Amino acid sequence: MQRRTFAIGTACAASALVGSAGTARAAARRTGTARGALARTTAGLVQGERIGNVSVFRGVPYARPPVGDLRFAAPRPPRPWSGVREATRFAPTALQSTGGSGSEDCLYANVWTPDTAGRRPVFVFIHGGGWRTGAGSLPTYDGARLARHGGLVVITFNYRLGAFGWGLHEDLSDPLTGDCANWGLQDQAALLHWAQHNAAAFGGDPANITLCGSSAGGSSAWQLSLLPELRGVVRRTVPISAAHAWAPAIGLTPDDARQAYERMAHRHGTTVRGLREVPARALRDSWQQLFSGAPGDRALSSGREYQGPVLDGRWMRGNDSDLPTPSVPxxxxxxxxxxxxxxxxxxxxxxxxxxxxxxxxxxxxxxxxxxxxxxxxxxxxxxxxxxxxxxxxxxxxxxxxxxxxxxxxxxxxxxxxxxxxxxxxxxxxxxxxxxxxxxxxxxxxxxxxxxxxxxxxxxxxxxxxxxxxxxxxxxxxxxxxxxxxxxxxxxxxxxxxxxxxxxxxxxxxxxxxxxxxxxxxxxxxxxxxxxxxxxxxxxxxxxxxxxxxxxxxxxxxxxx
Structure with missing residues (x-):
């Protein structure tokens, strides 16, 4: 029951969504907003902009900022807002594991749609970047052309990266869900629930979601298609150049993941639980140091090329090579x-x-x-x-x-x-x-x-x-x-x-x-x-x- 917190919260708000779509369009006419640039999400109204024959909504919250006590926690539904929230600028990227850019406050989606009326297929794209870099807002992933040419509602988004998204430690267990690993994969699942509950507001069909990803995103697309709670949410899957995760090359072993957080806690003079209070960039840098240099010279023997999903028995139940094949086209x-x-x-x-x-x-x-x-x-x-x-x-x-x-x-x-x-x-x-x-x-x-x-x-x-x-x-x-x-x-x-x-x-x-x-x-x-x-x-x-x-x-x- 506890693990369904996100889905229940958004489903309750979604119950009035169909009727509110017409209300949002009426509000757009009253305020003079360009047709198709206003949508009512489960958390409130958002105003995007009309560019040519596509409406785009940037930086729409799909979960609460994972900061403070919510660092290393399951994603929570976004807090509702009153009035109209501007959605014309991209939100910050997730904190990148290399370089100084990004922010922990990163759980936002971007939507391109030919029109907020109608029921078009929804195409959700998960960016790659080795689970440590990347963002749905990169210019390469601009969804306008695909939405227009294909008659699709195109969604890109950010998810947690590096130490904040792809590890495991029982001392970081979420009190609501009991989960203690793979927070980036949890973000991706939350985005899919959000897409299902909000598709109609953007002219999409909530019963027709195609999930696509490239590289690390392709691996995630495959893994998400195996999750029981997403059966019926993901209708089709397009894994592109998937980096199917396995240790020691593309993921950490559970023991190495535990050691990684314990070593970082020791470095910062705190406990693993206390890592929630360490400044984000300092934590990012400590993680990066653990995996710098040649793999043979590191303290941890796994995560030799990438530090992707960790076998936790819940979000990643096994290597893709050992698990059943997805039941979707x-x-x-x-x-x-x-x-x-x-x-x-x-x-x-x-x-x-x-x-x-x-x-x-x-x-x-x-x-x-x-x-x-x-x-x-x-x-x-x-x-x-x-x-x-x-x-x-x-x-x-x-x-x-x-x-x-x-x-x-x-x-x-x-x-x-x-x-x-x-x-x-x-x-x-x-x-x-x-x-x-x-x-x-x-x-x-x-x-x-x-x-x-x-x-x-x-x-x-x-x-x-x-x-x-x-x-x-x-x-x-x-x-x-x-x-x-x-x-x-x-x-x-x-x-x-x-x-x-x-x-x-x-x-x-x-x-x-x-x-x-x-x-x-x-x-x-x-x-x-x-x-x-x-x-x-x-x-x-x-x-x-x-x-x-x-x-x-x-x-x-x-x-x-």
Whole structure:
């Protein structure tokens, strides 16, 4: 009963929502506000702005600020307000784990809608950033073009990051819920409940919510789709380049998470409970220090690449590889060269070794990648990995330069392998449709391949922004790729079957058959076999990344 606090609080306020939508529009006419720029949420009226033929509402509270006693607490419903709250500016980002920007007061949503009247599909997007950086307000995630082109209500939002969002310690147990971990995942669940209860106010259909995320957000989209309390809230899921969490590479073990908070408490001369009183930036910096430097030099052996969700038995009940597959239709998307995000120019974090140029430096570089997922790796294991990838490259006619092999090993080990294997398992036992896309639109030199996170710029139609255009271009081909991508996402959100006038019929994914949509790299999308499948076979027996078990779906099928 206690764990339903958020849902009950918002559901009670939602009971009058349908009638209040008309009242809000009437108020807009009386005050002279542009049509579609006023909406009544469960907490009160918000006024956005009309830009062209889309209304946008920025910085709308979906939960109470998680500060003071609410640091390390489950998200609470926002406090109601009287009058009209301005929603024309983005709220602060969550406190970033690198740099000085952001704020703990960060639990806000942004909504783009063609009109506050009607019942359009709702598209919720979870930003990535390795669970430590990012925000729903970044220009790349501007939802105006997708909302307009797809006839969607598009929602982005912030959630807690780093030490504030992704850890575990029993001394931080919430007195209302008993939960003591994964507060960022709890924020995301709260946002989905908020979206369901407030969709109608923005012209959305509360019974038709598609959940999408990229990278860390893609991992969250998958995990949220497994939660029993969100069954019936999330109708479809689009995990993009999901970083499926597992320790020690992408998450902390529970013991290491406990140690992390105990070490921070000792550093600040307090108890774990007392961490709620430590200044936010000091706490952020202490967390960052725990995970700086090479993994082998740290006090904690897990969280070697990212510090994502922790197994807590509640919000994360197991690795995705061990849990049942979601019971909703899915569109699983990966980029053709995930690893070039990390091995190309200006990577998000410096690679552990310089780009390899010969056999010796390739060995060192691949060893650096494999040490992201284990504390020890033998020379023979490194050589076996390189040999397997070199053999796959020869069989498929792909480049086998040291840079190419290093790039593919990095991207497959941390992203592509689990994403593909989980999609294959869903196709066999899931009971609902799954569609698989290889996003292959090439970037411009000096970047190369189709890097991890290239997808977002085309999904939102923001490839031509100043921060994106040098890498992605701004020509007719980019426009076609973006419009086709938006077509596919919009049609999937509307009725569960992705389609576009510019794409061939996209069949449900069937392992071993030509059923993967390849978007980009040629003038037209095409259906073909899964690209680079030989590369993935190495990981099936490497004992490095978790193997995907053939477990059943979570519940009965919902085919739309």
């Amino acid at each position: 899915m569109m699983v998307i990966g980029t053709h060269t995930e690893g070039s995000f990390f091995t190309g120019p200006n990577p998000p974090t410096p690679p552990p070794t310089p780009a390899p140029t010969d056999a010796a430096t390739l060995h060192d570089a691949v060893r650096g990648v494999l040490l992201k997922g284990t504390a020890e790796i033998s020379a023979a294991q490194v050589d076996a990995c390189i040999a397997a990838y070199r053999e796959a490259a020869a069989a498929d006619g792909l480049s086998d330069t040291p840079l190419s092999l290093w790039t593919e090993i990095w991207g497959d080990g941390l992203f592509r392998y689990q994403g593909i294997r989980l999609a294959e398992r869903h196709a066999r036992v899931g009971g609902t449709p799954v569609y698989v896309m290889d996003f292959a639109h090439p970037v411009r030199a000096p970047w190369f391949g189709t890097p991890h996170e290239a997808t977002s710029k085309f999904l939102f139609g923001t490839y031509a922004l100043p921060e994106n255009v040098a890498q992605l271009g701004d020509g007719p081909r980019e426009e076609r790729v973006s419009r086709t991508f938006m077509d596919l996402i919009a049609s999937f959100s509307h009725h569960g079957v992705p389609s576009s006038p510019a794409a061939p019929h996209w069949p449900e994914f069937t392992p071993g058959r030509a059923s993967t949509l390849v978007l980009g790299g040629t003038d037209r999308p095409r259906i073909g076999p899964l690209p680079k499948s030989r590369q993935l076979r190495y990981w099936d027996h490497a004992g490095w990344v978790p193997s995907v078990r053939p477990v059943p779906r979570t519940s009965g099928p919902d085919r739309t």
